[in-house]
Amino acid sequence: MDFRERIVKTETLAKDIHLIRIRSEQITGKAVPGQFVNVRCSNGLDAYLRRPISICSVCPTDKTFDIVYMKRGKGTSLLCGFCEGDMIDVIGPLGSGFTMPSAGEKIAVVGGGIGIFPLLYLLESCNGVNKTAFLGFRSKDAVVMKDAFEYASNKLVVATDDGTFGVKGFVTKPFFDWLNVNRPDRVYTCGPLPMIKSVAEHCVKKKIFCEVSMEQRMGCGIGACLVCSCKVKEGPDFDYARVCKDGPVFPAEKLIFE
Amino acid sequence: MDLSVNIAGMKLKNPVIAASGTFGFGKEYSKFFDLNKLGGISVKGLTLEPRKGNEPPRIAETPGGILNSVGLQNPGVHAFIRDEIPFLREFDTAVIANVAGNTVDDYRAIVEILSDADIDAIELNVSCPNVKEGCLLFGSTAAGVFDVTDAVRKVCKKPLIVKLSPNVTDITEIARAAEAAGADCISLINTILGMSIDVEKRKPVLANVMGGLSGPAVKPVAVRMVYQTAKAVKVPIIGMGGISNESDAIEFMLAGASAVMIGTAGFVNPNVWVDTIQGIEEYIKENGFDNAADLTGALIE
Ligand SMILES: Cc1cc2nc3c(=O)[nH]c(=O)nc-3n(C[C@H](O)[C@H](O)[C@H](O)COP(=O)(O)OP(=O)(O)OC[C@H]3O[C@@H](n4cnc5c(N)ncnc54)[C@H](O)[C@@H]3O)c2cc1C
Numbered sequence: 001m002d003f004r005e006r007i008v009k010t011e012t013l014a015k016d017i018h019l020i021r022i023r024s025e026q027i028t029g030k031a032v033p034g035q036f037v038n039v040r041c042s043n044g045l046d047a048y049l050r051r052p053i054s055i056c057s058v059c060p061t062d063k064t065f066d067i068v069y070m071k072r073g074k075g076t077s078l079l080c081g082f083c084e085g086d087m088i089d090v091i092g093p094l095g096s097g098f099t100m101p102s103a104g105e106k107i108a109v110v111g112g113g114i115g116i117f118p119l120l121y122l123l124e125s126c127n128g129v130n131k132t133a134f135l136g137f138r139s140k141d142a143v144v145m146k147d148a149f150e151y152a153s154n155k156l157v158v159a160t161d162d163g164t165f166g167v168k169g170f171v172t173k174p175f176f177d178w179l180n181v182n183r184p185d186r187v188y189t190c191g192p193l194p195m196i197k198s199v200a201e202h203c204v205k206k207k208i209f210c211e212v213s214m215e216q217r218m219g220c221g222i223g224a225c226l227v228c229s230c231k232v233k234e235g236p237d238f239d240y241a242r243v244c245k246d247g248p249v250f251p252a253e254k255l256i257f258e
Numbered sequence: 259m260d261l262s263v264n265i266a267g268m269k270l271k272n273p274v275i276a277a278s279g280t281f282g283f284g285k286e287y288s289k290f291f292d293l294n295k296l297g298g299i300s301v302k303g304l305t306l307e308p309r310k311g312n313e314p315p316r317i318a319e320t321p322g323g324i325l326n327s328v329g330l331q332n333p334g335v336h337a338f339i340r341d342e343i344p345f346l347r348e349f350d351t352a353v354i355a356n357v358a359g360n361t362v363d364d365y366r367a368i369v370e371i372l373s374d375a376d377i378d379a380i381e382l383n384v385s386c387p388n389v390k391e392g393c394l395l396f397g398s399t400a401a402g403v404f405d406v407t408d409a410v411r412k413v414c415k416k417p418l419i420v421k422l423s424p425n426v427t428d429i430t431e432i433a434r435a436a437e438a439a440g441a442d443c444i445s446l447i448n449t450i451l452g453m454s455i456d457v458e459k460r461k462p463v464l465a466n467v468m469g470g471l472s473g474p475a476v477k478p479v480a481v482r483m484v485y486q487t488a489k490a491v492k493v494p495i496i497g498m499g500g501i502s503n504e505s506d507a508i509e510f511m512l513a514g515a516s517a518v519m520i521g522t523a524g525f526v527n528p529n530v531w532v533d534t535i536q537g538i539e540e541y542i543k544e545n546g547f548d549n550a551a552d553l554t555g556a557l558i559e
């Protein structure tokens with residue numbers, strides 16, 4: 001099996017935030033929102049492991065999908081060196097996706113930082129649904145894909161920690177205000193731990209269906225090595241689930257946040 | 259040309275086996291390639307009772323390798339027999355049960371149970387660095403390895419492989435103890451105890467602080483230990499530690515291994531096992547060998 005696919009486009013969206021568009025019949029044919037791909041950043045021994053990156057958007061007609069990543073350490077820095085026309089080694093789609101809403105339902109997505117990307121694919125994939133998106137960023141320079149989210153939702157609320165764009169403060173504030181006057185059928189969240197924890201706990205308390213996309217360091221990415229654990233409730237006890245296979249999407253009420 | 263090898267009374271169709279803990283119970287990788295192609299599969303380390311394993315994060319990337327601190331998370335031996343063996347037996351490949359315990363009694367009990375199960379061999383893990391009790395404690399002294407192996411040997415009705423830890427001063431002394439106590443085969447190396455620190459957070463990367471190093475970074479240490487062990491014992495050896503391709507695998511065989519196991523490299527290349535088998539076949543052809551078994555110890559010194 002060969003996992004190499006052609007890059008058809010690369011684009012810098014903001015400082016240290018880059019998009020790669022990849023053509024793959026195999027991946028676009030199977031992917032569902034919430035799933036990820038495992039990307040090989042180097043051919044050598046540096047940045048040895050693959051890096052998990054969410055599928056951000058899929059174009060079925062062109063058979064392409066987008067990943068958007070933030071340059072952080074070794075692997076993502078190497079990714080910045082990939083160009084249009086290059087081949088990239090990607091395994092996917094991996095993991096279990098979000099539960100899709102039914103037509104006529106009302107949903108909200110709450111995303112922060114690099115956690116917003118899988119939520120775009122979700123919004124783009126559900127039709128006939130009333131969709132509100134809440135996105136949080138550090139500051140104005142970090143705001144990306146605003147137009148795409150605006151297009152894919154009925155209402156978009158952006159918050160920045162420093163108030164340089166949209167509402168000032170954490171995105172949970174406008175979301176909780178909205179929840180006081182709205183009752184969505186489903187809430188989906190992905191982003192920094194304090195954010196997803198507070199969204200999840202709030203929804204569980206109010207008995208609102210909520211799914212959370214989790215992050216963990218991975219080895220195999222396919223469920224075989226048990227390194228990517230996440231604590232979940234198991235009857236009166238707890239268990240470790242695999243983020244790569246049982247997740248990354250988990251029902252909020254199953255998760256144990258520490 | 260014949261790729262098959264005989265170890266400990268087991269005939270493997272080729273010398274390439276999936277290493278314990280990196281391959282689960284085979285289901286996940288069966289979506290990538292036909293498990294019939296493998297010489298064998300060593301399953302995730304089993305204990306008598308189910309184990310949850312250690313707190314995450316359980317993995318750290320290091321230059322050319324990884325540190326892991328899974329800590330023997332497994333469903334227990336009974337669930338293995340009930341839920342996993344039927345699937346593994348759909349394939350024509352050797353099934354090796356990797357076992358661990360806290361006490362000699364634990365080891366004896368689990369081996370007794372597995373002796374009546376439909377598996378091909380038992381691999382005694384006396385070398386897991388990621389659990390607080392037992393395991394590595396036995397593996398770090400010759401007397402400890404002798405005691406566990408001896409106790410298990412008396413109840414074991416399957417070929418018995420003893421998997422050694424590299425975290426010892428003299429590997430040959432430990433290997434001789436395993437052989438003297440009745441091991442049919444020796445496998446090595448398990449992971450090398452290591453540690454990694456996040457300098458921004460000034461904290462260990464692994465929640466467990468320390469973990470086991472595997473992957474290409476450990477290969478020279480592993481080859482050296484296989485070489486030394488092969489000179490010290492008569493029983494066959496399964497070599498592992500950082501194998502990523504046929505040339506790595508052949509290196510271990512030349513050093514004295516009769517078969518090899520591959521683990522970590524599969525995280526990067528899920529086809530590494532089949533690619534390696536194919537590569538060994540080509541090497542044999544090109545270098546005038548008749549069969550894979552002739553590679554063992556064919557080092558020119
Ligand atoms: C299911 C899933 C989906 C993700 N989707 C995206 C996305 O769409 N866009 C994006 O920018 N990032 C995403 N991430 C996070 C991304 O995987 C990490 O930022 C990336 O692995 C960091 O690699 P590095 O080489 O830059 O960092 P390094 O520090 O060099 O990485 C060292 C090791 O730690 C791992 N690691 C470091 N940070 C993380 C992290 N936050 N999560 C998991 N592993 C980590 C790396 O994979 C690598 O094995 C996702 C993570 C997961 C688990």
Ligand SMILES: Cc1cc2nc3c(=O)[nH]c(=O)nc-3n(C[C@H](O)[C@H](O)[C@H](O)COP(=O)(O)O)c2cc1C
Nearest residue numbers: 277278279303326383447448472473499500521522
């Ligand atoms: C995530 C992980 C889990 C492991 N679990 C076990 C185990 O349960 N039992 C065991 O004997 N060895 C275990 N090992 C060790 C491997 O079987 C092997 O000895 C080691 O990783 C060296 O080989 P490699 O470099 O090809 O991975 C584990 C290794 C890894 C990376």
Ligand code: FES
Nearest residue numbers: 219220221226244
């Ligand atoms: S990364 Fe191996 S099980 Fe999830």
